[in-house]
Amino acid sequence: MAKANAPVSKNEVYEVEFSDLTHDGSGVAKVEGFPLFVPNGLPGERAMVKVVGVKKGYGFGRLMEVIEESPDRVDPPCPVYKKGCGGCQIQHLSYPGQLEFKRKQVKDVLQRIGKIENVPVLPTLGMGDEPWRYRNKAQVPVGEREGRLITGFYQKRSHEIVEMDTCIITGDTADEAIQVVKEILNKYGITPYDEARHKGIVRHVIVRFGKTTNELMIVLVTNGKDLPNRKKIVEDIVNSLPQLKSVVQNVNTKKTNVIFGDETKVLWGSEYIYDYIGDIKFAISARSFYQINPQQTKVLYNQALKYAELTGDETVIDAYCGIGTISLFLAQKAKKVYGVEIVPEAIEDAKRNAELNNLDNAEFAVGESEVVIPKWKEQGITPDVIVVDPPRKGCDEALLQTIIEMKPKRVVYVSCNPSTLARDLRILEDGGFKTLEVQPVDMFPQTTHVECISQLILKEGN
Ligand SMILES: C[S@@+](CC[C@H](N)C(=O)[O-])C[C@H]1O[C@@H](n2cnc3c(N)ncnc32)[C@H](O)[C@@H]1O
Structure with a gap:
């Protein structure tokens, strides 16, 4: 039965053309303007699709047959992918296609949610010919x-x-x-x-x-x-x-x-x-956060180093620092780094890691970034650079306000969720910062997850 005003009915099969991909990798096709979301469909493809669900204003479909294939379609090499494993979502999309999908997604979300226009979103830095066997x-x-x-x-x-x-x-x-x-x-x-x-x-x-x-x-x-x-x-x-x-x-x-x-x-x-x-040795305990793709982590952290523009005189704050990975990367080139993290075991690891690498200019504190960093502000700590690498929900608003009040010359924002990145960049832009560029880095090939790093500077007159 078709739902009121829906031009499609459940269990009926339609010929469609896919025009886009959703953030979760489903193909988007329209039947008389009514959007259908279909896993495994790729933009540019014509296909037969069975409608499996109809909601108010949109529906879900199952790909029955591809009539005209996208040049980006590849045969997924993993046997369990076809059985519906939830681990990967876009193995059927060529790797260059995946990298562009991620770049476009970041660009769209920055515009839609953050109203961040005219900021270059660079081509995604990927894993070359071997985007497999990367997880640790x-x-x-x-x-x-x-x-x-x-x-x-x-x-x-x-x-x-x-x-x-x-x-x-x-x-x-x-x-x-x-x-x-x-x-x-x-x-x-x-x-x-x-x-x-x-x-x-x-x-x-x-x-x-x-x-x-x-x-x-x-x-x-x-x-x-x-x-x-x-x-x-x-x-x-x-x-x-x-x-x-x-x-x-x-x-x-x-x-x-x-x-x-x-x-x-x-x-x-x-x-x-x-x-x-790189050259830094890390101790990792069972519950500590540690990036799961070490090859790409090096790419990401080198980008953080580039965006921090350190000369050796800077004071840096690394918020959401985990086991001190970014902190110690930056401590090699900064005067002093302060890291803060909520998981006590991770901070124990961070302190051990600083010692292990003979870096005595890094100091770590356990707690919420939004509580600890305002205290550092009260104590007169004045960072030149603040790095944030929050979980998917993004930065706490109180932390963003503290960053705005602390007026560091640069903010480096590392994000695993473009939507909350867009929201937070808007707040920082309204508070006196300018986003110079956003660099997606592919930490999670074959999946729809997107990691980004962006550089902001304090606008003149702030
Ligand atoms: C995406 S991870 C980044 C860790 C580290 N920068 C890295 O690259 O390995 C986010 C970290 O933030 C921590 N976290 C979550 N909420 C926090 C909060 N309110 N304040 C401080 N740390 C928090 C998590 O425990 C996790 O270690």
Whole structure:
């Protein structure tokens, strides 16, 4: 039945032409001006589409057949992509096509949400010919099939776990480690967590590894402190994975989608693993944020260094600093760097990382950036450059006001969400800053996630 005023009906098939892509990678086609969002459709393509849902003002479709292919269409190399794995969204789009999709998305959102016009959005810096096997972390949910514990992925838009042995964006190290852990958990009859009944033991298996050091950490997230045969499980894991440096248990008893709980315990080895970005060595513990694509992280941080324009005399504030990665990159070229971060373990890592690299001009504080930085202002700290790298929700408005009052010469804004970047750039522009340029960096090939870095300067007379 067609909904009132909708020119399409559910379950009917239409021939359409795609004109655009949404931020989540669906093709956009119009039937008599009525937009249909269709996963896997690409701009320029003609296709047969079955309508699967009709809402007020728009609908959803399923791609049945492509009649005229876009030159940007490629055959996705990953077998589970076609089965509806939720990890990647645009494997069917050529890599140059993905880079342009991301640049265009940033440009559109800056204009639409931030009214930021005439600011160059540069071509996305990508991974060249090898936009695969880039992740240094895999976090896989645990489920059950025929009485056995399986590891896999969540089917798109659901919590159904589909078994998966290999992930083409993570690569062999993580694949092997996950299979090993899965077999060991099965050997000792460990039950998978069942979300619906809130019963069972293991919720997630997380593998973190240093791409430059090959050091490996395994984290078992459990629904309670109890892990039967814990000693034997750990012994078997240690004996099976030569690069292993750390086995950690994290306890999460909450009914939540959030992966980590509050309690973390080292079961074997070290509390952290090491990795290098450029010349700087980082210690990374189980719960600390660490960029997942180290090759592109170097590109991103070099861009941060370029935009900070340091000569050696500057005081820098790095807000949302994680384990101090950007702070320490900049500390090599600045007089003094202050970093602030909300996760206490990350700040412990940041302090350890400063020592590890003999950088004694970096100071770190635990807390909310919007609370700590105003205090630094009261204490008379006057930064020349402020770097922000907030989570997806962007900067707290109180922090933006403090930045406006502190009047640094430059602001470097690193963002993983163009919408909140656009909103915050508008506030900073209204407060006396000018955005000079925005550089998208592809940290997450094959997915629709977009990372950007932008440089702002204080306008004359402010
Ligand atoms: C996108 S990460 C950036 C980390 C770091 N700059 C990096 O490149 O590795 C954002 C960080 O902000 C932290 N965070 C979230 N809310 C915060 C707040 N209100 N104040 C300070 N840090 C916060 C998170 O724990 C996370 O480490």
